[in-house]
Amino acid sequence: MNRKTKSKLEVTAIYVILAIVSVVIFYPLIWTFGMSLNQGTSLYSSTLIPENLSLEHYQWLFGPESDYLLWYKNSLIVSIATAVGSVVITSLVAYAFSRYQFVGRKNGLYVFLLLQMFPVMMAMVALYIFLNMIGLLDTLSGLILIYLGGQIPFNAWLVKGYFDTIPRELDQAARIDGAGHLRVFWSVMLPLAKPILAVVALFNFMMPMFDFLLPSIILSSQENYTLAVGLYNFINDQFANNFTRFAAGSVLVALPIAAIYLYLQRYLISGLTAGGTKG
Amino acid sequence: MSVSASQKSSENISENRKNKNKNKQPKDRRPNPRTAMILSILFAGLGQLYNRRFLKGSIFAIIEAAFLVTLLQFLNFGIWGLRTLGTIPGTDHSIRLLVLGVLSLIILVIAGALYVFNVLDAKKQAEKIRNGWRPASFRQSLREFYDNAFPYLMTFPGLLLMIFVVIFPLLFSVLLAFTNYNLFNSPPRNLVDWVGFENFVNLITVPIWQDTFVSVFSWTIVWTVVATTLQIALGLFLALLVNDPRIKFKKLIRTILILPWAVPAFVTILVFSAMFNDDFGAINRDIIIPLIGGEGLPWLSDPLYARIAVIMIQTWLGFPFIFALFTGVLQSISKDWYEAADVDGGSRLQKFRHITFPHVMFATAPLLIMQYAQNFNNFNIIYLFNEGGPPVRGQNAGGTDILISWVYKLTFDTNNYSMAAVISIIMGLVVSIFAFYQFRKTRSFKEEGEI
Numbered sequence: 001m002n003r004k005t006k007s008k009l010e011v012t013a014i015y016v017i018l019a020i021v022s023v024v025i026f027y028p029l030i031w032t033f034g035m036s037l038n039q040g041t042s043l044y045s046s047t048l049i050p051e052n053l054s055l056e057h058y059q060w061l062f063g064p065e066s067d068y069l070l071w072y073k074n075s076l077i078v079s080i081a082t083a084v085g086s087v088v089i090t091s092l093v094a095y096a097f098s099r100y101q102f103v104g105r106k107n108g109l110y111v112f113l114l115l116q117m118f119p120v121m122m123a124m125v126a127l128y129i130f131l132n133m134i135g136l137l138d139t140l141s142g143l144i145l146i147y148l149g150g151q152i153p154f155n156a157w158l159v160k161g162y163f164d165t166i167p168r169e170l171d172q173a174a175r176i177d178g179a180g181h182l183r184v185f186w187s188v189m190l191p192l193a194k195p196i197l198a199v200v201a202l203f204n205f206m207m208p209m210f211d212f213l214l215p216s217i218i219l220s221s222q223e224n225y226t227l228a229v230g231l232y233n234f235i236n237d238q239f240a241n242n243f244t245r246f247a248a249g250s251v252l253v254a255l256p257i258a259a260i261y262l263y264l265q266r267y268l269i270s271g272l273t274a275g276g277t278k279g
Numbered sequence: 280m281s282v283s284a285s286q287k288s289s290e291n292i293s294e295n296r297k298n299k300n301k302n303k304q305p306k307d308r309r310p311n312p313r314t315a316m317i318l319s320i321l322f323a324g325l326g327q328l329y330n331r332r333f334l335k336g337s338i339f340a341i342i343e344a345a346f347l348v349t350l351l352q353f354l355n356f357g358i359w360g361l362r363t364l365g366t367i368p369g370t371d372h373s374i375r376l377l378v379l380g381v382l383s384l385i386i387l388v389i390a391g392a393l394y395v396f397n398v399l400d401a402k403k404q405a406e407k408i409r410n411g412w413r414p415a416s417f418r419q420s421l422r423e424f425y426d427n428a429f430p431y432l433m434t435f436p437g438l439l440l441m442i443f444v445v446i447f448p449l450l451f452s453v454l455l456a457f458t459n460y461n462l463f464n465s466p467p468r469n470l471v472d473w474v475g476f477e478n479f480v481n482l483i484t485v486p487i488w489q490d491t492f493v494s495v496f497s498w499t500i501v502w503t504v505v506a507t508t509l510q511i512a513l514g515l516f517l518a519l520l521v522n523d524p525r526i527k528f529k530k531l532i533r534t535i536l537i538l539p540w541a542v543p544a545f546v547t548i549l550v551f552s553a554m555f556n557d558d559f560g561a562i563n564r565d566i567i568i569p570l571i572g573g574e575g576l577p578w579l580s581d582p583l584y585a586r587i588a589v590i591m592i593q594t595w596l597g598f599p600f601i602f603a604l605f606t607g608v609l610q611s612i613s614k615d616w617y618e619a620a621d622v623d624g625g626s627r628l629q630k631f632r633h634i635t636f637p638h639v640m641f642a643t644a645p646l647l648i649m650q651y652a653q654n655f656n657n658f659n660i661i662y663l664f665n666e667g668g669p670p671v672r673g674q675n676a677g678g679t680d681i682l683i684s685w686v687y688k689l690t691f692d693t694n695n696y697s698m699a700a701v702i703s704i705i706m707g708l709v710v711s712i713f714a715f716y717q718f719r720k721t722r723s724f725k726e727e728g729e730i
Contacts, residue, residue: 011525018520022535024595029542031561032550093437100430114715115445117652118707123448125455125690129378130447149444152437181429210545213658213687228545232663235549243553250546261541262534269607 036247057248067222068249071230075209078140078226082147083205087197090152094159095185099171109160112153124217131218138220146218147208155200162196162271163189199271202264209257227253315405319398326401330408334417335424339397346390357383364458365470373471374460381450385442449707456700462693478701488698491674491685498586499681503655506593511647513594514601515639519631522609533606540599548663551592555579555664580669582678589664589679593654601650608642609635648717652710658683682706 039054061068096102097109127146128137136142170192171184179187190197208215212228219225225233231253234246261268310330319326324339361380365371456478460471482488521532539547554561555578563575578588616634625633640647661667667680667688675693676685682702689699 007525011523014520014523014526018517018532018536021517025535025538028547028550028554028595029538031554032546089437089440092433096430096433100433102430102434105430110715112441112445114711115449117656117710117714118449118452118703123444123452125696126378126381126448126451127444129374130443133375133378145440146444149440152441153445156437181426206543210543212545212663217691231546232549235553246549250543250550254542254546257543258538258541262537265534265537265541265603269603 032247033251035244036251038244040244057245058252060245061249061252067225067230070223071225071227072253074140074224075227078144078147078208079205081140081144082151082208083201085144085148086151086155086204087201089148090155090159090200091190091193091197092185093152093156094163095189097156097160098163099168099189109153109157113157116150116153124214128217137218138224140219140224143208143215143218143226146214147204147211151204151207155203159193159196159200162193166192195267195271198264198267202260202268206257206261209253309409310405312402312405312409315401316398319401323394323397326398327404330401330404332404335400342393350386353379354383354387358387364472365466368470369467371470372466373458374466377454377458377471378451381447381454384450385447452700452703455697456704458697460696461698462695465694465696474697478697482698482701487673487675491676492702494671494674495676495680495682495685498679499655502586502590502681503651506590506597506657507651507654509590509594510597511601511650513598515605517598518602518605518609519635522606533603536602537599539595540603544596544659545663547596548592548660551588551595552579552664555588579665582669582671585665585669585679589660592664593657593660596660597650597654601647604643604646605639608639611642612638644717648714652714655681655710656683656706657681658687662687 034049036057037053037055038050039052039056060066097105131137131142131146136145166189171179171188174184174188208226210228211226212232215226216229216232219229222230227249231246231249234242234249315326315329317326318329319339322340323343324336324341327333327336327339330336357376357379360371360376361384363376364373365376457473457475458471459474459477464471482492517536520526521529521536526532555563557563557575557577557579560575560578562578567573567575576584578584612635617630620630620634661679661681661684665677665679667677667684669678671678676688680688683706686699686702686706689695689702
């Protein structure tokens with residue numbers, strides 16, 4: 001076998017492997033889409049390629065009986081607030097950790113990072129009682145506060161790693177030109193750190209969007225549900241009965257999210273490797 | 280006794296000095312660092328006043344006064360609650376008392392830190408003045424204060440949030456592990472008591488706890504290692520394949536391979552759960568039965584198959600992130616390395632072992648470690664797939680239950696809070712020790728001291 005045929009065989013083998021992987025990736029996604037177009041609510045009689053194509057589930061979601069749009073709105077509120085808030089808070093923390101000398105700088109972040117490895121289940125009990133005490137139980141603001149606090153250690157570590165790669169000469173030059181602490185932060189650090197800040201924003205947009213555990217504990221009234229809790233409740237009780245409706249709801253969530261993700265993936269990767277590995 | 284004496288004498292000295300230098304500026308008085316310290320210990324701000332830093336001193340004093348007036352009673356009640364967990368059943372709510380107690384403990388620590396800072400500040404200032412330092416103008420000292428306080432100001436909002444969302448619940452659960460709080464002994468009807476290490480002892484000695492703990496713990500380890508390693512291996516393998524220069528349509532292929540990451544995991548896990556359903560799931564109906572025949576595999580009802588299923592699903596969910604990460608790193612490895620290897624006649628395997636692999640691992644180690652830690656605590660997939668099932672005889676956890684989902688069941692299904700707290704502590708220790716050890720080995724732990 002000469003070299004050329006060997007190379008050709010190899011390339012073919014690679015394509016075959018990639019084709020198989022693609023099938024495995026697409027199968028459940030297409031299956032879900034197919035389910036959502038089936039008539040009736042039973043999984044049993046549903047097929048991948050529906051016999052009677054119907055949009056009844058989509059119509060139902062937007063109909064007067066469902067809270068789907070309300071949940072969508074709630075999820076967007078929580079996600080946007082968490083994303084914006086986390087960028088502000090973590091970038092401030094990371095700036096201090098990257099550029100200043102203060103008590104607790106050396107190990108502070110790592111202590112929190114390690115403390116956070118402790119599982120959150122029991123924290124749920126404590127947070128539940130605490131939110132109840134300050135009257136934020138069953139509110140979106142309580143949920144947002146917890147998300148904001150919980151994301152700090154990891155994201156601050158990520159952003160600090162990125163800040164550390166920005167040459168100090170830049171901010172020193174700015175200081176010589178008379179820039180104050182906040183000015184350096186605003187005009188030097190933030191513009192240069194845009195990729196990692198985008199990563200933080202995206203992560204914190206996505207995380208609350210599909211977190212199930214925390215909202216299912218904190219939010220008790222239907223009109224406060226986020227998408228994850230609401231969708232789970234479609235199939236929670238009688239699994240087979242509402243699955244098609246769940247599928248329709250999921251498709252409408254997954255499509256925009258996947259689009260954003262794929263569009264931003266380049267920044268995601270570059271930001272992650274730069275922030276998470278150096279530093 | 281001696282303290283007040285020395286205080287008095289030093290005051291006398293400064294008094295004498297003051298009289299001596301009466302014609303000079305009063306600023307020339309040399310404060311004694313020790314006196315300043317002692318005064319600050321007596322009441323925050325006094326030392327600063329003594330140092331003639333009036334604004335600072337009064338701020339400190341006002342803070343302490345406000346603290347004493349508003350919080351003293353709360354703290355007193357909190358600490359009492361923490362100590363006794365209530366004394367009258369039906370009236371005192373032990374768990375609420377525990378929460379208040381933890382909160383007062385946190386406030387006390389913060390206040391203590393501020394207090395120590397105030398004392399040290401008084402001492403430092405007095406020393407500085409003694410060494411001939413002149414207090415600068417008001418504007419200048421304000422500026423200086425801003426410079427010094429800036430990093431604290433920046434971290435303050437974050438710190439406050441972390442204290443309430445990370446530290447407070449953690450303290451609460453650690454303390455809970457030493458109580459007898461469970462379904463049968465819960466407030467407001469009963470009082471909860473401190474029981475010391477009884478829960479820990481029960482976990483190792485009572486057979487049902489012991490059996491469940493051992494089997495759940497070992498499955499958790501297997502799950503973490505196998506699922507994470509599989510997703511890393513698959514991600515690396517695919518990244519290498521796609522990175523091959525002979526492959527075309529790279530962009531399209533990469534987009535497809537990242538797709539599972541882009542679709543919300545919450546949705547895909549529930550979809551898979553339906554697809555793996557024993558009776559009507561697509562896996563049995565469309566793949567297993569047509570290809571192999573028979574009745575289909577018991578994916579949800581047999582522990583072994585359920586475990587295989589969750590590992591496969593996690594691999595499906597997890598590899599795209601690793602793939603994307605490695606792709607980024609692979610593109611950054613300089614071509615020179617490979618050319619040099621070609622000159623030396625290195626085989627493809629050698630190139631992979633000595634160039635690609637070390638590069639990739641070095642660049643991504645902390646993120647890979649985090650993948651292991653994440654899977655160790657991966658509640659979503661276990662719970663959403665099968666709620667930890669199927670049930671196993673002689674245990675109070677299901678076949679696919681990992682520690683965290685077991686803790687969830689103990690907390691929210693059987694309300695055995697104290698035991699759940701014990702297991703949480705053990706889990707937390709395992710993960711954080713592992714992570715700490717690994718972090719130390721990577722260079723991200725090293726710091727450069729600057730500015």
